[in-house]
Amino acid sequence: MPNNQFKKGELYSFITGKASTAIARRLQKKFNAAGLNITIEQWSVLYHLWKQEGISQQELCNATFRDKPSITRLVDNLERLNLVKRVASENDRRINLIYLTKQAQKLQEETMALADETLNEALITVPSDRIDVCKEVLQVVYDNLK
Amino acid sequence: MPNNQFKKGELYSFITGKASTAIARRLQKKFNAAGLNITIEQWSVLYHLWKQEGISQQELCNATFRDKPSITRLVDNLERLNLVKRVASENDRRINLIYLTKQAQKLQEETMALADETLNEALITVPSDRIDVCKEVLQVVYDNLK
């Protein structure tokens, strides 16, 4: 067993993603405390739309690593919150292009600051070279399994 | 910003736990392919009961990092699958002690082998000293936020 470095308790943490769960919960609490009425999952969709809006739901699936029904419902909820709009593509009528509302554009700065803050709290005691190693290992894990 | 090592794309991965999500999905597929009719979340409860059974639901909450309603429903479903039994404590009638059935005891070896296999696939290309750093960083993140 070449790379089986896991004792039992550690195996459990790796599979259940205790660390990322803790980060997401902390960030959600910050959103709530700031009176921002959005979930982490909704934020993760907005996150990609802030980088580029007017992309299709399928592109959001790829970007957020979710399946199509999940994106359908996240976009449903974001639309109900008046944060995004579905616009039918003119070239291909199967496609919905997703655009941000003004209200969503306003959320970017505040939520990104809270996300930065959360990661700083999570990593405050960790030297940056060790953070780099950790990020790279997690990326390889993802690439190995996707 | 002392430890803010995150460019945008990396921030996203860290918060959403892309790597652990990929691991959990791969393991779930292995369970399904093996005809094992349990979810990863149910497995995570059994995991702790295999280490020690006859513990309370509250102790399962602490062990699995879940809240009480989540454990109530996971135990409900495990009980419906005939994998665990609630037994009222004699000392304190508020407490349910959770015991494994014979059927659940049989699952331990096979599911743990599949979990090992999944982590080996995830980490096959990663040197063990880098895995160690990654595990330690994730543990610190958890400790910093819990």
Place this chain on the structure above:
DNA sequence: TTTGGATAGTTGCACAAACAACTATATGCC
């Protein structure tokens, strides 16, 4: 031009998570 396969998106169902509100039991203090 029609038809068959691929692609984009939606809907139904089962399971799970977070939060609030609730019941039941235990405990400690007067």
Place this chain on the structure above:
DNA sequence: GGCATATAGTTGTTTGTGCAACTATCCAAA
């Protein structure tokens, strides 16, 4: 003993996920 408070567990509601089945549209080959 009786009451306030804490603890264990349950239930309701909203949100999200994964899978299968479905509709609509596109495209390419006969």
